[in-house]
Amino acid sequence: MKKTGDHYDAIVIGAGPAGSTAARRLAQTGLQVLIAEQRQSVGDHVQCAEFVPRMITKYAGLRSIDVAQQVNGIKTFINGETASVVRAPGYVLHRCRWDKELADAAVAAGANLMTGVRAVHVNGSVVTLLCGGEQQEVTGTFILGCDGPRSLISKQLGNKQGETCIALQRELTLVKPLNYAEIYFDPAWYGGYGWVFSKGTTANVGLAVHTSHTGRLKELLTDFCRTLVARQIVQAITGAATTGGLIPSGGLVQCLANRHMLVAGDAAGCTHPITGGGIMNAVVSGQLAATAVMQAIAQGNEQLAKSYTAAIQAEYGRQFAIAGERLASRNQEWTGNNAEFATLIRRSWITFPEYYMQ
Ligand SMILES: Cc1cc2nc3c(=O)[nH]c(=O)nc-3n(C[C@H](O)[C@H](O)[C@H](O)COP(=O)(O)OP(=O)(O)OC[C@H]3O[C@@H](n4cnc5c(N)ncnc54)[C@H](O)[C@@H]3O)c2cc1C
Incomplete structure (x- = not known):
C-alpha cells in the first residue's frame, strides 16, 4: 500500500x-x-580512498577526529619508479x-x-x-x-x-606510516591508477581501471598488493575485506x-x-x-x-x-611500452608540468 x-x-x-x-x-x-x-x-x-586536499577546509568543517592522517603531498610512481614528488598538503579522512x-x-x-x-x-x-x-x-x-x-x-x-571507472580497495597494515599519498601507474591498469593512502598504521590500497577491465580488477589489485608487500610498504595481505565502487570519469x-x-x-x-x-x-x-x-x-x-x-x-x-x-587521449594512446607509457602519463597526470603545457 x-x-x-x-x-x-x-x-x-x-x-x-x-x-x-x-x-x-x-x-x-x-x-x-x-x-x-x-x-x-x-x-x-x-566506498572511498578518503584523500582530500587541504583546501577542503575552506568549504567544510573538519575536526581533528575526522582526520586519520595529514599528508605532505603526492608521490607518483610510473612502472614502479618514483616519477614525481609534489608538495600538496592534504588529509586522509575517516569518511x-x-x-x-x-x-x-x-x-x-x-x-x-x-x-x-x-x-x-x-x-x-x-x-x-x-x-x-x-x-x-x-x-x-x-x-x-x-x-x-x-x-x-x-x-x-x-x-x-556517463563514463565511469571501477575501483576496488582494501585496508592493509603499513610497515611504517607514509608522509605522502602515493599514486601508481602501470600499463596493466588500463584507464586508471593505483593508490596507497596512509591512515597512520594502515592504508587504503586501491586500484581503479576503465570499466572495460572490470573482470580483471580483483586479480590486478591482488598483484598490486603483492608488489607492495615485496617492496615492504605494507605487511602481508590478510583477509581484509575489499570495498569498491564506481567513479564517474x-x-x-x-x-x-x-x-x-x-x-x-x-x-x-x-x-x-x-x-x-x-x-x-x-x-x-x-x-x-x-x-x-x-x-x-x-x-x-x-x-x-x-x-x-x-x-x-x-x-x-x-x-x-x-x-x-x-583522459581520452591517454586511453586512446595507452601502450605497453614502458618508455612511451611514462611519457603518456606525464602528459595526462596532474602532478606533472606536461599536463598543463598542451
Ligand atoms: C573506491 C573509491 C575511492 C574514492 N576515493 C576518493 C578519494 O580518495 N578522494 C576523493 O575526493 N574522492 C574519492 N572518491 C569519490 C568520492 O567518494 C565521491 O566523489 C563522493 O563520495 C561523492 O559524494 P556524493 O555526496 O556526491 O555521493 P555519495 O558519497 O556517493 O553519496 C550518495 C548517497 O546517496 C545515497 N543514495 C543513492 N541512491 C539513493 C536513492 N535512490 N535513495 C536514497 N539514497 C540514495 C547513497 O546511499 C549515498 O549515501 C572515491 C570513490 C570510490 C568509489
Whole structure:
C-alpha cells in the first residue's frame, strides 16, 4: 500500500557530502527539508580512498577526529619508479565519521533525515520512497539528486549513465606510516591508477581501471598488493575485506537541472575525470545547489536551471574539459611500452608540468 506523506520545500536524495551540505544550507534558511538516505545509517560502508586536499577546509568543517592522517603531498610512481614528488598538503579522512557529522549538522540546522529509505520513483514533485517494503509518497517543491554515481534523478533529467571507472580497495597494515599519498601507474591498469593512502598504521590500497577491465580488477589489485608487500610498504595481505565502487570519469552530466530538480556531487559528474577526486567537489556543488534553490525561490523557478548550470560550469567546466581531453587521449594512446607509457602519463597526470603545457 502507498502512504501519502508530507510536503517539503526541498527533498534531498542521498546523505553523502553533497546532500548533507545542500540540506544544511537550505534548512539554515528556514526551509522544510527532507533528506532521504537508503543506507540504514549515514556513513555506513562508504566506498572511498578518503584523500582530500587541504583546501577542503575552506568549504567544510573538519575536526581533528575526522582526520586519520595529514599528508605532505603526492608521490607518483610510473612502472614502479618514483616519477614525481609534489608538495600538496592534504588529509586522509575517516569518511564514515565525517559523513555522519555532515548529516548531523544538517539535522541540527532543522533538516528531517530519514535513513533506510530509497527513492525509487519521481513524478513531477512526487517522490516515491521505499521504506521497509512499504512505499510512501512525499512531495517537494524542489528535488535535489545527491544520490551518487548511479543517480535516479540524473536519469530523470534525461542524462545517460556517463563514463565511469571501477575501483576496488582494501585496508592493509603499513610497515611504517607514509608522509605522502602515493599514486601508481602501470600499463596493466588500463584507464586508471593505483593508490596507497596512509591512515597512520594502515592504508587504503586501491586500484581503479576503465570499466572495460572490470573482470580483471580483483586479480590486478591482488598483484598490486603483492608488489607492495615485496617492496615492504605494507605487511602481508590478510583477509581484509575489499570495498569498491564506481567513479564517474565522464565529466559533468549534460543536464544539471530543470525548473524544480537538480543534481549535485557524483550524480552531476562533479568528480575530476583524471583523478577521480569528488569529495570536495561534492561539498562545493552541494553549496552551489542550495544557493541556486534559494535564488529560484526568490526569483522564480525558471531561474533554477540557468543559475545552477552557470555556477557549476564556472566552477568545473573548463577544468573538466581539459581533464576529459587528457583522459581520452591517454586511453586512446595507452601502450605497453614502458618508455612511451611514462611519457603518456606525464602528459595526462596532474602532478606533472606536461599536463598543463598542451
Ligand atoms: C573506491 C573509491 C575511492 C574514492 N576515493 C576518493 C578519494 O580518495 N578522494 C576523493 O575526493 N574522492 C574519492 N572518491 C569519490 C568520492 O567518494 C565521491 O566523489 C563522493 O563520495 C561523492 O559524494 P556524493 O555526496 O556526491 O555521493 P555519495 O558519497 O556517493 O553519496 C550518495 C548517497 O546517496 C545515497 N543514495 C543513492 N541512491 C539513493 C536513492 N535512490 N535513495 C536514497 N539514497 C540514495 C547513497 O546511499 C549515498 O549515501 C572515491 C570513490 C570510490 C568509489
